Amino acid sequence: MTDALAETVGVSSSNGGHEPYAVESKATVLGRDDVLSGRLQLKGGGQVLGNFSGQIECDGDLLIGPEAHVEADIRSEKVTIAGFVRGKVVAVSRLKITSSGRLEGDAKVGALVVQEGGVHLGVIRVHPEGVPESEVAIVEATPRSGVIALKTVSNPVGRVRKFWGEFF
Numbered sequence: 001m002t003d004a005l006a007e008t009v010g011v012s013s014s015n016g017g018h019e020p021y022a023v024e025s026k027a028t029v030l031g032r033d034d035v036l037s038g039r040l041q042l043k044g045g046g047q048v049l050g051n052f053s054g055q056i057e058c059d060g061d062l063l064i065g066p067e068a069h070v071e072a073d074i075r076s077e078k079v080t081i082a083g084f085v086r087g088k089v090v091a092v093s094r095l096k097i098t099s100s101g102r103l104e105g106d107a108k109v110g111a112l113v114v115q116e117g118g119v120h121l122g123v124i125r126v127h128p129e130g131v132p133e134s135e136v137a138i139v140e141a142t143p144r145s146g147v148i149a150l151k152t153v154s155n156p157v158g159r160v161r162k163f164w165g166e167f168f
Helices: 156-165
Strands: 003-005 026-030 035-042 046-048 051-064 069-081 084-086 089-097 102-104 107-109 112-114 119-121 124-126 136-142 147-153
Touching: 026 035, 089 102
Parallel strands: 003 035, 026 046, 035 051, 046 051, 051 069, 069 084, 069 089, 084 102, 089 107, 089 112, 102 119, 107 124
Antiparallel strands: 136 147
16 A cells, blocks of 8 residues: 655635635645545645555544545544545544534544434444543454454443533
8 A cells, every 4th residue: 555645735715715625724635536545644634635555544634525426434634524424433522423424434532423414324422431442453363264353332431421520
């Protein structure tokens, strides 16, 4: 798989203002006519307005534009979906699916906003206290088949603290 690091650029529209879906004044942008496959790591906010497949890791706010087609696993602080996404999404703070947005896949989010007309097919787990950073990947090997499977297990200590915190 190819690793792609994108450069941060300013985004403005032809009328001199910012685009209606702009995440912030400076953002990494994959344009409407662009096609990219691989692993995209963004150190700030970003916008995917074209076609992308692979993995996206974004340290800031990520926008999937209204004409975008994304088939990727996404991890970001905040995710706004106005186009099509197929894959797993982890939005540490918030996931927003706009009226033109469609998510086909499971998601773990801190908060969820779905506008009327927005579509989600899959399972969403909402963690109001934020998505736990302490998730542990456990590796299981099947000796006969040589297949290695990864399972994600959440940290039970946080649950116990939350449970006992209700009594004290």
